[in-house]
Amino acid sequence: SQQGEEDPQALSIQEGENATMNCSYKTSINNLQWYRQNSGRGLVHLILIRSNEREKHSGRLRVTLDTSKKSSSLLITASRAADTASYFCAAKTNRLAFGKGNQVVVIP
C-alpha cells in the first residue's frame, strides 16, 4: 500500500513565490525522502530527513518532519520556472513507498 500521500495534488504559483506541499504517512519510518520528476523524465532525489530530525535545509528547499503527526512538508522558496515539476514524498521503512505526487506549476 502507498505510504506517502501528498497534499495538495496540484499547485500553481507565480515565479518568486514560495511553494509548500505536505505529505502524510501511516507507520513509523526510518526516513522520509522527497523526489522531483520533470515531465517525461525519471525521479530525482532532492532531500532526505531522518526520523530523529525535525527540519532540514538544502539550498532553496526546506523540509520538516513531524513524527507525532506522521507528516512532512516541503517548502521551495523563491520559486523559479524551472521548479515546475511533480514532487513526490517517499516514506522509508524496510522499503521505499511513494505517494502519488504534487504537480507544481511556476508561472514566469
Place this chain on the structure above:
Amino acid sequence: DAGVIQSPRHEVTEMGQEVTLRCKPISGHDYLFWYRQTMMRGLELLIYFNNNVPIDDSGMPEDRFSAKMPNASFSTLKIQPSEPRDSAVYFCASSLTAPGPLNTGELFFGEGSRLTVL
C-alpha cells in the same frame, strides 16, 4: 557515470505481444528496483534485486510479468502476453544501500520506458 540506463524509451505494441524492457544500473550499485507509474495508481514497486537475486516480487501484478538480473550490470522486465492495462511508464532504479531500516535507501532512477499496448 552515465546513470541508470533504460531501453527502449518508448514502446508501442499490440495486445498479446511480448514486451522486454531493459535496464543497466549504476556501476557498483547492488540493489535494483523496477517500478511502474500510472496516473491512477502512482508509482508502484514491482520487484527488487540484491546482488542479482530477486528479494521481493510481491508487487509483480501477475504471472504475465517476469524479471531477471543475469549479472550486476543488466536486468530485464518481460511482459508476455501484454495487455492494454499494462500501458504505463516503467522505471528502473538502483541503489548503493540496502533498503532495510539502517540505510538511507536513496534511489537513482532511469528515464523510464513508456509502454503503450494497443
